[in-house]
Every structure is written in structure tokens, then in C-alpha cells.
Amino acid sequence: MIELFRDTFRYRELIWALALKELKLRYKRSILGFLWALLNPMLLCLVLTVVFSKLMQNPKWHFPVFLLSVLLPWTFFSQSLSYAAESIVGNGDLIKKVRVAKLVFPVAAVVSNMINLLLSLIPLVVIVAVMHHPFYWTWLYLPVPIAALTLLTLGATFFFAALNVYYRDVAHILQIILQVWFYLTPIIYSLDDIHIPDRYRILFKLNPVVYALNGFRLSVYNGQLPTARSIAASFACAFLALFLGFSVFRRHQHDFVFYV
């Protein structure tokens, strides 16, 4: 664990350069360029709002704010995972020819998506303003769930990046997992609104992203802070994921070069 933080700090310039490279490649040759980072969440929000709030009998108050406050961090989580799963294999040519710390690739994938997340807060602010949703002081609390979610995401990316080196199916299976995960996570709904039979409640309790995402919605949409228990749970999940993910990655990182 200490090794992880030490190396991340040591290679910070390289990680930053790789993250910027990734962003640049993602938006290159598109007329709107970086604007897509802002437009994408807005368009997705528009679609989901039309589908869900118009079709539902009791639409949520200010549904776009309700939705985006969790959809944005979820997008960060799922995109980071998708990118990072390919990060070692995708940089195989490099790994085979240059001595480089392997952890920079998944970390860079998370950093580039973090930049995206921060940028996408701009359209969120715009929507909150346009809808006259109150700006709660609890916005100031956002760095806490962002930190928890980032650590959790890092842990998951290490795990999937390592696994994908050995079994290339992982990247594909991951897409399906993320789809299912999306619906099992209270993003387009909230746990208070739907009736969940008791025996399924455990499903949400065990979902590690729920706790961090909960912090986002409470502070942006409800203007509340999560309970201390929920905050503790979000960091417990984060550090557990980071510990497990990085252990797997670390144990196998020197063998990657033979399999990419």
C-alpha cells in the first residue's frame, strides 16, 4: 500500500502526461473537442429524464439534478474501469521495450477520468442554476465522496487491469458487469422510493459503490450530509478494494511483459 502511494508520487509527472495524452486522443479531431466532456452527461441526462420522469407516475422533484448528482460519479467509476482494464494490454508494446512501472497505466486512466468528472461538474452547476434547485452548502462536502470513490475505483482498476492481461475476455465481461451493476445501484431511482423486499436489501448493502455515491446525492440534491456510519462504510469499501486490487496487481506485475 505504501509502495502504491510512493510510486504514484514518484511517477506523478509521467502519470499526468499519460492522462493528458489519453484525454487528448479521446477528443482529437472532433470539432467540439473538450466540450464533449460537458455535453455528454447533459445529453445522457436529457434522454434518461425524458424516459424516466415523463413515464413515471410520480416523477422526482428536479429529476435531472437527482439523476446527475449520482450519474456523473458513476460514469467516472465505470469509464475508469473500462479504460483501465485495457491499460496494460493496450500499452503492451511499450511494456515490452521500456522499463516502466506498470502501475502508471491504470492510475493514469483513473486520473484522466477524474479530470472528466471535475469538468462535468460544470454542466451540473448549470443545470442546478437553470432549474432553480438550491445550492446547498453541503457542496463543500463533495471532496470526501470523491476521495472515497477514487480509492475504490483505483482498487477495482488494478484488479481488472491485471486480470485482463491473462484473460482478454475480462474487458468484455466487464461491460456486462457494469451494465448490471448500473441497475443494481440507486442511480435512476433512490432506495427510499422503491419497495425492496427485505431479502434483497443485502444486495445494496454489499454494493461497495453505494456508500460513496450516496454522499454525492445527499450533498448536491438533498442538502444533507451522510451519516458517520455511511462515510465510514464508503472508506472501508475503498481501502479494502484498493488493498485487494493492488495486491493482485503487485504480485503479477513482473509477469505482464510475458503475456501482453
Add this chain to the structure above:
Amino acid sequence: MQDQSIAIRLENVVQRFRVIHERPDTVRELFARFTKKRVSYHDFEAVGGVSFDVGKGEIVGLIGRNGSGKSTLLKIVAGVYRPTTGKVIVNGTLAPMIELGAGMHHELTGRENILLNGLLMGYSKEVMMSREEKIIEFADLGEFIDAPVKQYSSGMYMRLAFAVATEVDPDILVVDEILAVGDFNFQEKCLHRLRSFREAGKTILFVSHSMDQIETYCDRVILLEKGKLAVDGTPAEAIKAYLGETLLDEPVLVETPSPRS
């Protein structure tokens, strides 16, 4: 490291590759592994117990036939491979030139690639910024430096890669057969740079199939045969052993260049 006159030390280095005949690349094959018999594989020893020292300021050539383990050995020294067993000690900063342009990204501009490559080799942004001008000068790219690398001619591409690898002032340079590429001008420029490296007392370990280059530049030559050290001696000795061996094994000789008389 105790002995400061040593630049590279290999102690009984073994590199074994597991060649799996049908590697389960996919989950389907993984499942198939349970139902079918065991996966068949054999272990291939690319490098089998090699030890030698390279002193500071020495220029050592590595020769041997294809598959004798030269490139694998270079990759071990460069830190790309971690040897199966044995020990590698490298004293000082090392610039690997296993393949020119390994860290290049085609969509990025020349200038961006200089920074990214330098960072990949472990140099700081500050160092790369301070050397940027000299790199651009050596690579002789003119206005192309701010164009994406994919628009470069292969000559420009190689010049940039070579400039980045050598302008960062490494203590040790590890070169794999790269001087075989490029036009006459480029080769001259590279060789000139290698010469100035030698004059500056830097250590160079290089693989070449050009016996001319080996004889001209090396202080010492190591001949590898099937992953084992066959000869470690003067260029003349090693080249003689190499050509003798090749001649015996392959009576019809087409490619191996002969040493200058």
C-alpha cells in the same frame, strides 16, 4: 554496489520462458482446460546462466546467431525482463534503445513525444524541458516538431527517437541493432554520437550483426551461443569464433558480413 568501477554485472542470469502450446487466451479455453487434459508446454531457456561484468567506460559488443539470446539479455539489462534466476546490477542511469521509438505515440506531436519519452525513461519534466532544444536540433525536424509524429517520414521518426534516447545523457547505453536502419547520413550521425559517448567515458552495450561496427567500436566482444556465453574476449577472437561456428553450421553463407582484413 560496492565496486564502483563496474557499470553492469550479471551473475548467473537465467531467463526461462514458458512456451505454452495452447495458451488459454480466453475463458472458453480456460474451461476447456478443466475438461480436457493438461495444457502442454515446454520451458525454453533463452538465457542459461550467463555471468559477466561490464566496466565503466567499456564498449562491449554482443554477437551471436539469431535466437542465441542477445536481445533477451539486453532486455534483462534494461530492466524490461526480470530474470528467472540470477542477479543483475546496473550502476548509473541507463538509456535503452531496444527498439527506436518504443515510447512514441503517433497522434502526439514531436515535442509532446520528447516529454513523454523522457518521462517513460525515468527523467523528470524539468530535465526534459532543459534538453528539448538540443534534442530538436539533433533530430533536425524544423517545423515538423509541432506536427503529429504520424506525419513524419521514417527518417525523421528515427532521428527524433535516437535524439531523445541519447541527448538525455545516460551513463549506460543499451543498443539493439538499431544502427542497421536509416540512411547513410543518419547512421553517420549515430555513429558519431556513439564515438562522442565513448570519449565521454560512457558505457555502451550493443548488439550488432555488423562485424564491421563491432570491430571498429568495441573494446570487448561477447559471443553467445544458445543462451550461453561462448567467448568473452577481444573483438578479433570473438568474431573469429563466431564466423568459424557459423561457417561450420551453415555451409551456404549469404548474410553474415565478413570482417575487414
